[in-house]
Amino acid sequence: MVDVSQHKLVPEHTLVDEEAVDEVLQEYNVERTNLPKIKRKDPAVPDEAESGDVVRIVRDSRTTDQAVVYRLVIE
Amino acid sequence: MTEITDDMEAVVEDTQLPRRLKDRVYRTIEDRDDVSVEQADNIARAVEVRYLDTRVDPLDPVGTVSAQSIGEPGTQMTMNTFHYAGVAEIDVTQGLPRLIELVDARKTPDTPMMTVHLEDEYAEDRERAHEVVWSIEASKILALGDVSTNVADMLVQVDLNDDTLMERWPRASNVEEVAEEIAETIEDALGVSTQQVGTVIEFGPDQPSYRRLLQLVEELRDVVFKGIEEVTRVVIRKEKTDDGEEFVLYTEGSAFGDVLAIEGVDASRTTCNNIHEIHRNLGVEAAREAIINETMETLEEQGLDDVNVRHLMLVADIMTNRGTIESIGRHGISGSKESVLARAAFEVTVNHLLDAAIHGEEDDLNGVIENVIVGKPVAIGTGDVDLRMGSFSANTEQPSDD
Numbered sequence: 001m002v003d004v005s006q007h008k009l010v011p012e013h014t015l016v017d018e019e020a021v022d023e024v025l026q027e028y029n030v031e032r033t034n035l036p037k038i039k040r041k042d043p044a045v046p047d048e049a050e051s052g053d054v055v056r057i058v059r060d061s062r063t064t065d066q067a068v069v070y071r072l073v074i075e
Numbered sequence: 076m077t078e079i080t081d082d083m084e085a086v087v088e089d090t091q092l093p094r095r096l097k098d099r100v101y102r103t104i105e106d107r108d109d110v111s112v113e114q115a116d117n118i119a120r121a122v123e124v125r126y127l128d129t130r131v132d133p134l135d136p137v138g139t140v141s142a143q144s145i146g147e148p149g150t151q152m153t154m155n156t157f158h159y160a161g162v163a164e165i166d167v168t169q170g171l172p173r174l175i176e177l178v179d180a181r182k183t184p185d186t187p188m189m190t191v192h193l194e195d196e197y198a199e200d201r202e203r204a205h206e207v208v209w210s211i212e213a214s215k216i217l218a219l220g221d222v223s224t225n226v227a228d229m230l231v232q233v234d235l236n237d238d239t240l241m242e243r244w245p246r247a248s249n250v251e252e253v254a255e256e257i258a259e260t261i262e263d264a265l266g267v268s269t270q271q272v273g274t275v276i277e278f279g280p281d282q283p284s285y286r287r288l289l290q291l292v293e294e295l296r297d298v299v300f301k302g303i304e305e306v307t308r309v310v311i312r313k314e315k316t317d318d319g320e321e322f323v324l325y326t327e328g329s330a331f332g333d334v335l336a337i338e339g340v341d342a343s344r345t346t347c348n349n350i351h352e353i354h355r356n357l358g359v360e361a362a363r364e365a366i367i368n369e370t371m372e373t374l375e376e377q378g379l380d381d382v383n384v385r386h387l388m389l390v391a392d393i394m395t396n397r398g399t400i401e402s403i404g405r406h407g408i409s410g411s412k413e414s415v416l417a418r419a420a421f422e423v424t425v426n427h428l429l430d431a432a433i434h435g436e437e438d439d440l441n442g443v444i445e446n447v448i449v450g451k452p453v454a455i456g457t458g459d460v461d462l463r464m465g466s467f468s469a470n471t472e473q474p475s476d477d
Binding site: 059071 | 098336355357367398399
């Protein structure tokens with residue numbers, strides 16, 4: 001199997017620990033389920049991620065240097 | 076030329092500008108002669124004012140603005156479906172049909188294609204690059220030799236071309252070896268027993284049957300002996316890179332997952348124009364990037380490069396929001412809106428109203444469309460701001476909530 005994370009279209013995905021998740025949710029004033037989603041079987045999701053976890057995605061942004069977004073792992 | 080001093084840096088870093096704009100400010104200062112700290116401060120402040128000015132206001136209808144910003148240039152796009160793309164004589168759908176294809180999230184594009192980058196020596200040496208070409212492009216029997224039918228003996232005769240075989244199987248030591256492999260493939264695919272002498276392969280139906288014989292020839296034509304079935308043609312091109320030149324392959328037809336696994340293919344730069352294949356192999360985030368790239372290229376190719384990326388980014392964000400690719404439109408985003416009236420206003424009005432009636436759906440009138448329909452203020456911009464009157468009581472001069 002090819003290492004997906006090496007592809008230039010794939011930004012860095014990292015698992016966020018629970019404490020940090022709460023901070024993020026507080027910062028944006030949203031519920032966990034309001035976050036954009038990502039499937040657990042998505043090739044770019046870290047292997048240890050489970051449904052309900054949150055991944056941090058650091059994209060090389062076209063409009064700023066780096067853009068940090070969060071996705072909720074589902075199914 | 077001006078040297079950036081610590082004072083200047085402090086001044087610029089003090090602004091609310093994003094990293095990219097700060098860097099631009101530094102570069103601008105550097106390019107000019109004798110900029111004082113005070114002037115640098117003025118520049119940074121002026122940029123900051125413009126930046127804050129152009130940010131989206133709270134409650135701004137960004138979606139509507141995006142829709143119009145993409146829709147208006149869309150009216151100027153050509154309706155011509157086919158057109159050879161600038162790169163490598165490969166037929167690619169462009170213009171409006173391509174844009175529609177993208178936002179509709181079609182399972183397969185009209186003209187699937189891949190851009191295959193190569194690794195190390197495969198990218199530099201034409202011979203090695205060709206090896207990769209032959210493991211991608213589907214080799215069918217007509218490309219490998221001549222097929223003839225011998226009706227008298229009820230036999231199909233395949234006369235393989237030596238040069239073609241050695242070209243397409245560069246790893247093989249001699250033609251017999253390849254011919255054997257081909258004979259085996261025929262046996263597996265058609266369920267017949269073959270006889271192979273040198274580069275001539277003969278086989279026929281179990282019982283003499285003229286119809287079966289012709290059928291075998293038909294079937295033989297579709298058998299893929301080498302390469303990937305979906306890829307009908309590969310074009311090889313030499314392209315300039317930052318440090319020299321490299322060979323890049325363009326394919327007609329796509330099988331992204333298969334190609335990534337082929338030896339010699341650079342799996343970090345190879346792409347395809349089927350956003351679903353990207354999603355399947357690289358995930359939603361990559362699909363999001365691909366949607367932005369593809370829509371941007373489609374617009375640029377038509378000379379409509381003044382559409383701001385932010386609009387395309389919004390479209391891509393919405394399409395990938397639920398972890399899969401959803402189309403904009405009745406079967407995707409618009410069709411899964413919460414409000415019955417919003418859905419009914421979009422397409423197939425009666426069906427939506429009927430279904431809603433059967434299931435006893437309710438509409439809370441939170442969205443824009445519903446409120447336009449019922450004639451209430453929409454929850455956008457000033458329409459979403461509620462004012463509450465306060466009053467000053469005469470003796471305390473303190474505002475109260477009464």
